[in-house]
Amino acid sequence: MSFDIAVMQAFNGLSLFTVLALMALGLAIIFGLMGVINMAHGELMAMGAYTTYLTAVVFERLAPTLLSVYLPIAVVLAFTVTFAFGLGLERSFIRFLYHRPLDTMLATWGLSLILQQSFRSLFGPREVGVPSPSWLRGAWQPMGGISIPLSRLFIIGLTVVVGCALYRLLFATRWGLRIRAVTQNRAMSGAVGIDTARVDAVTFAIGSGLAGVAGSAFTMFASTGPVTGQQYIVDTFIVVVFGGVESLLGTFLSAFTIAQMQSWLEFMLTGSMAKASILLCVIVALYFRPAGLFAAKVRR
């Protein structure tokens, strides 16, 4: 393998890591805090993607000259829309199903089917085309033979921003303190006066919002259609479960491990075989460490 291919391959691993991390963050905090397995996470991503599409359409119609700056606005809008949807969902639906993990799985899966069919009825069964702003098309070429896709750099940047924001939220604000307290010991947090129901609602909404941001960013390199969510959900679950459900650091480390394995295995084997090998590794790892590779050690 030549040097430039090796460099690009290393970059791929890094890029895939940020993609997986961005996908999994929202699911991880919801899973970690409430033990709710949100099967509709993928559809929330699709909702973010469709919000991006709508923003692009509005810009194309009303202000075609500003089309180059629509993406940052779309990302924020995607967060807002999915945040609001998540909040409504938690208040009207999910909160009645706490402590019934199997039922929540079934219910959110049903919800994902309903959302898929709604997207299909609203936007048609075919994928919609989301335009890339001109500054994200093409690649950056630091030297001959090496080309780094700009859209991937954008996603790396976005993941860093989102990761830092989430870190600050969890570790440097009052809200973060409450969320961490409830994650660690729900009963005791309630006893010292934290409104755990509110914490649940807000956390679920934040998790949903993060899904929206991911969905919005992924329109730059993947498809936007009614079943878009299904393309991500399996990977997202693997990352979260492999990392251990209660630690964000674990999610990052697991995303990194899986991304590296996947990009190198894909290079050496075929895509299908790479996927199968990763699943095999995950199964073996979970056999020996059922709580995930990087599970936080918590006293129960």
Next chain:
Amino acid sequence: MMLSRRTFLKGTTAAAVATVSTAPFMWPRGGWAQGTVKIGILHSLTGTIAIAEASVVDAEKLAIEEINASGGVMGRKIETIVEDGASDWPTFAEKARKLLDRDKVAAIMGCYTSASRKATLPVVERSKGLLYYPTYYEGLEQSPNIMYTAQEATQSVIAAVNWLAQHKGKSFYLIGSDYIWPRTTNKIAKPTIEKAGGKVLGEDYIPLGNVEFASVINKIKAQKPEVILSTVVGGSNVAFYKQLQAAEINGKNQALLALAVSEEEASGIGTENLEGFLSCMGYFQSLKGGSNDKFVKAFKAKYGGNRVVGDTLECGYISVYLWKMAAEKAKSFDVPAVVAASSELEIDAPEGKVKFHKLNHHLWKHARIGSFRKDGQIDMIYESPLIEPNPFPKI
């Protein structure tokens, strides 16, 4: 004599049972019901495959509407019954059974994926029904009760490979989604490439629905093939072309021929990402000719000016006409008579004159290669003579 409620019920139930049980013998398929004949349409309107299939229903309905407007088939109007296969193979079988046994349709226009066809096949054979299948597929099948109106694998891939080897280069990279159609197609492609003096540098399969192509693209860059032959399908295509574009591989610096991207997929992929890449199909919307103009115009008039048509839509459209012509030639709606009349039946289709093979239920077809324009339409650059269908090629 007073008729008690019980005896009344007994009597009517017995009569009803008698009617229902003898019904199949009293009414031949197609039903005598006052001047109509029933046609079933069986595609996925919901679920993952609706993306490709839902619009085929539109084309088939258009054909039926046109036929009814011009007086129907042998004086009978067509009554359409649409069923949703819901992207679920057992549902396809169940709905086919319903259409054939309960509705007694004269023929079904339906199925898209091979999996749905394979699920429907035993039902159609057992009920001695008739299915028109309008999707390009991998071949290796021939049922007495199915008419195949799109290309089978040899009719596109052999022509495409020979043309590519002659005009674009001899080193190939094969990439496809991981299921039966791409693998069978490549099984035919590989010896054809070798026969044409070329060689295969790499062969790659990615899971259905996969959206991560960066490593595959690096592999392609490392191998530097002159030609990429793609059998990637569905949503993966959007990701594939977007990421090729981002890696600076485009229609200007790389020859790539897709066997499963038609005009219909172009807007979702982003037409700027496809420009200059090649497609091989039996039909393009941009084809010149009276019957194609008529078809495209009628389709847009009914469904809206921004709709586009592709290969599968056209095949769905001509399926209905092929059935009508066969029935009229046979002067009967009986399945064996219609099938017999289909042998060597010729139609002036939007894709040009095509005709059924004498024996194997497939159409003689042109393979056409075209290049994507900036607006998502395809300019034809090569047209093969009519190719004999050969669903069981010896390789």
